[in-house]
Structure formats: C-alpha cells, structure tokens
Amino acid sequence: PYVDTKVILENADKHGYGVPALNINNLEFLHYIIEAGIKMNSPVIIETSQGAMKYAGNGDFRKGAEIFVKMVRTFADEANIPVALHLDHGKSFEYIVAAIKAGYSSVMIDASEHPFEENMKITKEIVKIAHAAGVSVEAELGQLAGIEDEAVAAENVLVDPEEAKIFVEETDVDFLAPAVGTSHGAFKFKGAAKIDYDRIKKVKEYVKRPLVLHGASSVVPEFVEIAEKHGADFGGAKGVPAEILKEAVKCGINKVNTDTDLRIAFVAGLREFLNGNPKEFDPRKYFKLAREYTIKVITDRMEVLGSAGKA
Ligand SMILES: O=C(COP(=O)(O)O)NO
Ligand SMILES: [Ca+2]
Ligand code: NA
Ligand SMILES: [Zn+2]
Numbered sequence: 001p002y003v004d005t006k007v008i009l010e011n012a013d014k015h016g017y018g019v020p021a022l023n024i025n026n027l028e029f030l031h032y033i034i035e036a037g038i039k040m041n042s043p044v045i046i047e048t049s050q051g052a053m054k055y056a057g058n059g060d061f062r063k064g065a066e067i068f069v070k071m072v073r074t075f076a077d078e079a080n081i082p083v084a085l086h087l088d089h090g091k092s093f094e095y096i097v098a099a100i101k102a103g104y105s106s107v108m109i110d111a112s113e114h115p116f117e118e119n120m121k122i123t124k125e126i127v128k129i130a131h132a133a134g135v136s137v138e139a140e141l142g143q144l145a146g147i148e149d150e151a152v153a154a155e156n157v158l159v160d161p162e163e164a165k166i167f168v169e170e171t172d173v174d175f176l177a178p179a180v181g182t183s184h185g186a187f188k189f190k191g192a193a194k195i196d197y198d199r200i201k202k203v204k205e206y207v208k209r210p211l212v213l214h215g216a217s218s219v220v221p222e223f224v225e226i227a228e229k230h231g232a233d234f235g236g237a238k239g240v241p242a243e244i245l246k247e248a249v250k251c252g253i254n255k256v257n258t259d260t261d262l263r264i265a266f267v268a269g270l271r272e273f274l275n276g277n278p279k280e281f282d283p284r285k286y287f288k289l290a291r292e293y294t295i296k297v298i299t300d301r302m303e304v305l306g307s308a309g310k311a
Contacts, residue, residue, distance in 0.1 A: 002076035005106035009210035017306030023259035036298035065102035081311035112140035142179025161202035182215030204252030217260035230271035
C-alpha cells in the first residue's frame with residue numbers, strides 16, 4: 001500500500017532498523033526498487049529530487065510531480081509492502097507545494113545552508129502547510145559537503161545536538177537529517193570513512209524521532225570495478241562501508257538516503273551489457289544487467305539496514 005513516510009519511519013524507529021530511501025528519475029529505477037522490496041519483504045521510501053521532478057516533466061516540475069505520484073501509486077496500490085514517496089532536498093517553496101498538491105507522502109525542506117534561526121523559521125512554515133495537508137516533513141541541520149543536486153556545499157558543518165533539540169521543539173518537524181560527516185556523491189571523506197556516532201546518539205536522545213542519514217551510499221567496489229572495466233572512470237570513488245551504516249542505525253538513524261549506489265550499479269550493468277552485445281538495440285533487453293545489478297545493490301542494502309522482512 002501507499003503510506004505516509006511517517007508510518008514507515010516510526011515503525012523503523014520503534015524496532016531499531018533502517019529503511020532505504022531510494023532516489024529515482026525514471027520508471028526503470030522505480031520498477032527495480034519495487035521488485036527489490038517485494039523480494040526482501042521490505043518497506044521502501046521512493047524519493048525524488050527537485051531536479052528529478054523537472055526531468056520527469058520535461059521541464060515542468062508540477063507535471064513531473066504528478067507523473068511520479070501516479071507511477072508510484074500504481075505500483076504501491078498493488079504491492080503488499082508499504083511504499084512512500086518523498087521529495088528529497090526540497091529547497092523551493094513552489095516545488096514543495098507542488099509535491100504536497102500532487103500527493104507525495106512527505107517532503108524535505110532543506111534550508112540547511114541558511115543560519116540556524118532562518119532554517120528554523122522556514123522549516124516551521126513548511127511544517128504548518130504540510131501538516132495541514134497530512135504530509136510529513138524532513139529537515140536538515142548542519143551541512144553536508146558535496147553536490148546537493150543544485151547547490152554545492154563547500155565544507156561539512158556537523159550538527160550541534162543542542163541546536164537540534166531547540167529546532168525540533170520549535171518546528172515539530174517529523175524527521176531530522178543531522179549532518180554527521182557524510183557527503184553526497186561518489187567521492188566521500190577526505191581520509192578514512194568515518195561518521196560521528198556520538199553526535200547521532202546525542203541528537204537521538206534530544207529529538208526522540210526518526211533520523212535521516214544523507215550521503216549514505218557505499219559506492220560498492222564490485223560495481224565500480226565492473227563499470228571501470230567497461231570504460232567508466234570513477235577513480236577515487238569512496239562511500240560509507242556497510243559496517244558504518246549498521247552502527248549508524250544502532251545509534252538512531254532510520255531513513256538512509258541512497259542515490260549514488262543505484263546510479264553506479266545501473267551504469268555498470270549498462271556498460272557491461274552494451275560492450276558485450278553490439279547487435280542489441282531493444283530497450284527491453286539492453287537494461288538486463290543494469291536491472292540485475294541495481295536490484296542486487298538494493299536487496300543487499302535492505303539486509304544491511306535490517307528493513308528486510310519488516311514489511
Ligand atoms: O543523500 C542523498 C544520497 O546520497 P548518496 O549520494 O550517498 O547516494 N540523497 O538525498
Ligand atoms: Ca543541505
Ligand atoms: Na530527504
Ligand atoms: Zn541528501
């Protein structure tokens with residue numbers, strides 16, 4: 001069924017597991033995520049960035065939002081796993097309102113590049129509007145470095161747990177994304193992979209609601225190697241190892257945002273297949289390996305996060 005993201009995340013919070021929040025831009029990735037969820041009997045959170053809304057609507061983001069809601073609901077209504085649709089990194093009021101109007105389960109207001117008071121004020125406004133429409137809200141505190149779709153944050157600014165306490169009390173936001181050392185994309189961490197577990201625990205103690213880890217892709221070496229064997233150049237790619245994700249879930253993370261891992265698995269399969277099948281040009285066939293690898297990276301993640309078997 002199609003559910004509110006809050007339903008999925010409150011259950012994850014209660015039972016101490018993580019749920020993958022998986023970014024899509026098109027029908028294929030949605031297919032693969034639903035297949036993986038059904039195979040593993042796992043709840044799934046589908047999420048789209050503002051750029052994905054624009055892309056799906058061929059420039060018209062309101063149309064894109066409607067297309068995504070209709071596609072996701074069609075799968076969700078007949079799947080026996082909970083499925084939610086979330087707007088990831090909502091920064092513009094128009095996009096957030098469009099997602100709410102179209103029927104998204106939840107929206108993120110990402111005002112994290114603003115000063116604390118400003119972030120709190122903006123988030124409070126969005127919570128009021130979203131809650132009036134029965135939609136749950138995610139906000140971000142602190143800054144992740146790396147590319148955030150349309151904005152590039154320079155440095156990591158880790159969340160201040162005391163600020164998180166005030167922020168959640170003031171805004172009544174449903175889930176919080178604390179910056180704890182990860183960053184978006186395939187090139188995370190300057191040195192060894194590490195995130196600030198104590199900071200996650202402190203925030204959890206204060207806010208007592210589901211937490212979100214952004215920049216959580218593992219950048220799985222197996223798929224990086226396949227992609228590079230077939231012409232990709234991902235030199236220096238590094239992600240969050242599974243062990244660190246497991247510990248982060250133990251510390252209180254419940255929504256685990258994963259975009260890069262799906263992209264790398266897909267493009268590895270696509271490159272391998274096209275290199276090995278020069279005569280193939282049927283789009284129902286040449287995504288075969290891309291589909292296989294993307295489903296694999298998702299089912300593995302559901303095992304690591306503990307959402308497998310929890311639908
Ligand atoms: O945070 C993410 C995805 O992060 P990755 O680039 O690590 O997949 N989406 O909001
Ligand atoms: Ca941000
Ligand atoms: Na999000
Ligand atoms: Zn993110």
